[in-house]
Amino acid sequence: MTSDKQQYGLGMIVCVALAMAGCAPAVRPAVDVPSLPPKFEARATAGPVAAALPGAAWWSDFADPQLTSLVEQALTRSTTIRLAQARIREARALRSQSRAATLPSGSVSASGTRQDGANLWGGALAQDRTDSAQLTFSPSWEIDLFGRLDAQRDRADSDAAAASFDFAASRLSLAADTASALF
Numbered sequence: 001m002t003s004d005k006q007q008y009g010l011g012m013i014v015c016v017a018l019a020m021a022g023c024a025p026a027v028r029p030a031v032d033v034p035s036l037p038p039k040f041e042a043r044a045t046a047g048p049v050a051a052a053l054p055g056a057a058w059w060s061d062f063a064d065p066q067l068t069s070l071v072e073q074a075l076t077r078s079t080t081i082r083l084a085q086a087r088i089r090e091a092r093a094l095r096s097q098s099r100a101a102t103l104p105s106g107s108v109s110a111s112g113t114r115q116d117g118a119n120l121w122g123g124a125l126a127q128d129r130t131d132s133a134q135l136t137f138s139p140s141w142e143i144d145l146f147g148r149l150d151a152q153r154d155r156a157d158s159d160a161a162a163a164s165f166d167f168a169a170s171r172l173s174l175a176a177d178t179a180s181a182l183f
Contacts, residue, residue, distance in 0.1 A: 081171060102149050
């Protein structure tokens with residue numbers, strides 16, 4: 001009889017596993033990438049533009065102490081720069097959070113009670129004490145069957161990169177505006 005129950009349980013496990021495997025996509029869905037007009041094809045194959053971008057402290061190339069001082073003051077005191085830095089920290093925290101969502105998690109809780117009481121048994125007073133304790137551990141792990149967690153992680157990575165580019169653009173714009181105002 002035990003053998004029948006074991007076979008039934010094993011059969012159920014196999015059926016559930018096959019059903020769950022049927023729910024998982026074999027391949028990630030293809031993303032439709034729009035085609036570029038012919039005049040943009042050359043730009044799509046162009047090399048990196050990092051060499052064309054100005055350096056981090058490009059204003060020091062002018063060797064003007066007044067310009068250097070003004071730009072550094074503007075960068076230090078700018079609320080726009082501070083906001084961009086805060087957005088970078090926020091995006092990095094959200095990226096860490098999205099990566100942590102793919103890991104197992106769990107919670108532990110503990111409780112205890114003590115109850116003192118008196119009972120009257122057959123004319124005699126009896127003292128009794130009841131102690132109870134409970135420890136609970138609840139693990140959980142979300143299996144990424146449909147790629148939702150991967151997509152969230154990719155989006156968080158893109159948001160962090162965008163925040164870094166926004167910070168660099170804010171610095172460049174503020175330094176350029178300061179230099180333009182001086183000259």
